[in-house]
Amino acid sequence: MSPSHLLAHLAKKHGHDYRIKTQIQRQQILEEMLKKPWIDPQKQSLQFPLSTSAPIPYLPIFQGYQCPSTTCPYVAVAKETMRIHILKHPEIPKNPRGPPRAFTHHIHIYPRVHCQRFFLSRVGSQYFAVTPSLSLINQELQTTPLSRANRIEAEVNTALAQSEAIIDTASNMIQSHRAPTEASPWLEMTRWGDYLCGYSFQQVALLGARPDPLQEPLLAEFASSVSRIIQQAHQSIQEDKINVFDQVQINSFLQHRRAWDRPLFIQLKKATYRSYEHLWQRLLSFVHRSTQPEQPVQLRHRLTPRQLQHLDEMVEYGIEVLAYQGQITRPLPTVIRGSTLAEAQALLDQACLRDLYESAVVGFLAVLGVDAEKRTFRDAYSYTPSLSGLVKMAQMLVVQEAIIQADEDQVEHPADALDEMRERFLIHGTRSPFAWITRLRTYGKKIQNTTTSLGYIYWSED
Known part of the structure; x- marks a missing residue:
């Protein structure tokens, strides 16, 4: 969270702790925290890592969806949020009103990605895509209590996300034309x-x-x-x-x-x-x-x-x-x-x-x-x-x-x-x-x- 929300967070979420019951105690904690290199999103712009970067330690990792546009880095954790977002992109075909019809209805498949965010709400709370290593994903799956069906689904989604990330990276790299796939x-x-x-x-x-x-x-x-x-x-x-x-x-x-x-x-x-x-x-x-x-x-x-x-x-x-x-x-x-x-x-x-x-x-x-x-x-x-x-x-x-x-x-x-x-x-x-x-x-x-x-x-x- 940003420094401006710390006092309210301590009073609301940790009011039972005897060390921060009074306003003076909470203010002392804030002053100690301000001595560390805080990132205040209201005063400085955030630098988000590339989608191919490893996850940032100590930040939770979520399953999300990537915008289908090749020039937009937007990530959301809910499909409905992504559906609303793509309305901003005129290059992505829109579906007509009414029930789905053949040849006129576009099925949008949003790429699945792993994502993180720096803050929980307000400024700087947007998600950004990351690419965790296979060992980190397996460790996360082992420590998370899941049913057998959910675990299999999670492993399949992880494998698909990694394959999509590899394909996306490869498609963005310029290849030599000494061995072309088609004559040009x-x-x-x-x-x-x-x-x-x-x-x-x-x-x-x-x-x-x-x-x-x-x-x-x-x-x-x-x-x-x-x-x-x-x-x-x-x-x-x-x-x-x-x-x-x-x-x-x-x-x-x-x-x-x-x-x-x-x-x-x-x-x-x-x-x-x-x-x-x-x-x-x-x-x-x-x-x-x-x-x-x-x-x-x-x-x-x-x-x-x-x-x-x-x-x-x-x-x-x-x-x-x-x-x-x-x-x-x-x-x-x-x-x-x-x-x-x-x-x-x-x-x-x-x-x-x-x-x-x-x-x-x-x-x-x-x-x-x-x-x-x-x-x-x-x-x-x-x-x-x-x-x-x-x-x-x-x-x-x-x-x-x-x-x-x-x-x-x-x-x-x-x-x-x-x-x-x-x-x-x-x-x-x-x-x-x-x-x-x-x-x-x-x-x-x-x-x-x-x-x-x-x-x-x-x-x-x-």
């Missing part, structure tokens, strides 16, 4: 399973998630920098700082231009621009998170010395921006913007000479393909739009870099830098991450165009 040309092409094997879908998805400004202010500053660069590139193209020939050149993935090639299209909807910006924000967040020594997910990609240098500059300038916001005496936002653009170019300009997944960009493509909610990988139909967004933003970032080099007199014309960077890492035939992106995009669209999908026919009166 898309996954054989991407090789995501080999790269991410051994980690859960949720762990991997967090690596490539958008930064939370409250939890990760530094990464949020990186994200803002990406948005500013994209806006600046959009304005530069609108102002024709690169001419129409250069816009056609950057929009082509082939070595030589063709007469029917179109210039780079930038008249996108605001929502499309935001979704495309988010992809590059997530890419830079993935790069930074994966280099942290305390990161539990250790993937095999490696940053080049140039990439590490620009990332260190981004971190240094970002920390300074956060520390001196409102009191900056030099144009730090411009400096961090330049470091972010240099890091983006360094990520694209990496030759894949050995392992394909040595590139951080290629590694991010695998993380981008994870569907944590469904515990699987995204198919080609839903994945290729993300590749199109990465391509579009990469082209705009290279355009902006070429314009900056011309403004700083590093080259005479933006076209000089644009042609040099394009031929090095933005066309087919190069050993670059961008070439792998376009290869995946072409293959994904081929699958998309040759796969039968669900459609609808709308009849009109004409």
